[in-house]
Amino acid sequence: METKQNVREEEAKKITTALQNSEDLAELDEMLKNNYVEWKEGDVSYKVRKPNHDERKELRMEKIKCHNELRTNPDWKYEQQIILEYANKGIDIADMINKQLAINVKIKEVQSQLSKFGAEKEEDNKAIFELKNKIYNLMIERNGISLEKSDLLADSIEQELLMLINTYTAYLVLEKKVKDKWVRVFKSYEDFMDSDNESLLEKTGSYLGMLIFRTNLKDE
Amino acid sequence: MNNVIEENLLRKLARTPRWQIVYNRGKEINLNLFGNTSDFSQIQIMFLNYLEHISSLYLDLAMGEELLCEETINDWIRADAYLLYKRNKKSEEKLVGAGKTKSSGDSIVYV
Numbered sequence: 289m290e291t292k293q294n295v296r297e298e299e300a301k302k303i304t305t306a307l308q309n310s311e312d313l314a315e316l317d318e319m320l321k322n323n324y325v326e327w328k329e330g331d332v333s334y335k336v337r338k339p340n341h342d343e344r345k346e347l348r349m350e351k352i353k354c355h356n357e358l359r360t361n362p363d364w365k366y367e368q369q370i371i372l373e374y375a376n377k378g379i380d381i382a383d384m385i386n387k388q389l390a391i392n393v394k395i396k397e398v399q400s401q402l403s404k405f406g407a408e409k410e411e412d413n414k415a416i417f418e419l420k421n422k423i424y425n426l427m428i429e430r431n432g433i434s435l436e437k438s439d440l441l442a443d444s445i446e447q448e449l450l451m452l453i454n455t456y457t458a459y460l461v462l463e464k465k466v467k468d469k470w471v472r473v474f475k476s477y478e479d480f481m482d483s484d485n486e487s488l489l490e491k492t493g494s495y496l497g498m499l500i501f502r503t504n505l506k507d508e
Numbered sequence: 509m510n511n512v513i514e515e516n517l518l519r520k521l522a523r524t525p526r527w528q529i530v531y532n533r534g535k536e537i538n539l540n541l542f543g544n545t546s547d548f549s550q551i552q553i554m555f556l557n558y559l560e561h562i563s564s565l566y567l568d569l570a571m572g573e574e575l576l577c578e579e580t581i582n583d584w585i586r587a588d589a590y591l592l593y594k595r596n597k598k599s600e601e602k603l604v605g606a607g608k609t610k611s612s613g614d615s616i617v618y619v
Contacts, residue, residue, distance in 0.1 A: 313524075316518065322543040323542070323548060399588060399592045400592065403589040403593035405586075406574050407574075424585065498550065499549040500550055
C-alpha cells in the first residue's frame with residue numbers, strides 16, 4: 289500500500305493543481321495573509337476558516353458514525369478488498385502502485401543527471417532539454433497512473449469517509465456575516481448537502497483545500 | 509486528464525523578489541509574514557517551505573556553487589534536480605562524518 293509520504297505528496301499535488309486554477313498571483317497573495325479566507329458573493333460576505341477543537345471533535349464523531357455504518361453494509365468495501373477483487377478480474381492495482389514507485393526512482397535518476405549541469409553553456413542546451421523532457425514525461429505518466437488508480441478505488445470506504453470529512457468540515461466552517469457577526473451558513477449538514485448553490489460550494493471546497501489538507505484517515 | 513505540468517503559482521510567488529526580500533529580512537528582524545503568528549494554514553506552510561528552498565538556492569548561488577546558475581533557480585525542473593543533488597550530498601557528508609560510505613546509486617553500504 290501507499291506510504292504516508294506518498295499520500296501527502298498526492299494531497300499536495302491536488303492543492304497545487306487547485307492553485308494553478310487560481311486567477312492570479314495577487315489573489316493568491318491575498319489568501320496567504322491569514323489562516324482563513326474571506327470573499328463576497330453579491331452582498332454577502334463569506335468566510336472559511338480552520339475548524340476549532342470542538343468542531344474537530346464533532347467531525348471525529350461523525351466519521352466514526354459513518355465508518356460504523358459503512359463497514360456493516362455489505363455494499364461497501366475497503367480499498368484492500370477492492371484491490372483483491374480487481375486482481376481476480378486481471379486488473380492489478382498493486383502493480384500500478386509499484387509502477388508509480390518505479391517512476392519516482394527513474395525521476396530521481398534523471399534529476400541526478402540534470403543536476404550535473406551548472407551555468408548554461410550552449411553545447412549543454414540539447415542535453416538539458418532532453419533530460420527536462422524526460423522528467424516531464426515521467427511526471428505525466430505517473431499522474432496518469434495515479435488518476436487511473438484513484439478512479440478504480442473511488443467507491444471504497446476510505447474514499448467515502450474522506451468525502452464525508454471534507455464535506456462535513458466545509459459545513460462546519462463555512463460562515464457568513466450577519467450584522468457584523470459570523471454565523472454558520474447552513475443549519476445542518478443535510479441542508480449543506482442539499483444546497484444547489486454550486487458556486488458557493490465550489491469556492492468553499494477550493495478554499496478549504498488550501499487551509500487544510502487531508503493526509504490520511506489514520507491521521508484524523 | 510490535465511497533461512500540462514507547470515510550476516505552481518505558490519512557488520512562483522515565493523520566487524518573486526518582494527517575497528524573497530520580506531522572508532530574508534523577516535528572519536533577521538523577526539518580522540511576521542502573515543496576519544496570524546501560529547496555527548498556520550497548509551497553504552502558508554507550503555509557502556514557507558518554498559520561500560526557504562528558494563532562499564537557500566540564492567544563498568548557494570551567492571556562495572559560488574558551481575552547479576547552480578540563475579537559469580536553474582528560474583526553472584522549477586532544474587531547481588528541483590539541484591535541490592535533490594544538494595540533499596543527497598548532505599546525506600553523503602553525514603554518512604562520511606559518521607564513518608560510513610556510500611556505494612554507487614542510492615543504496616548505502618555501512619563499513
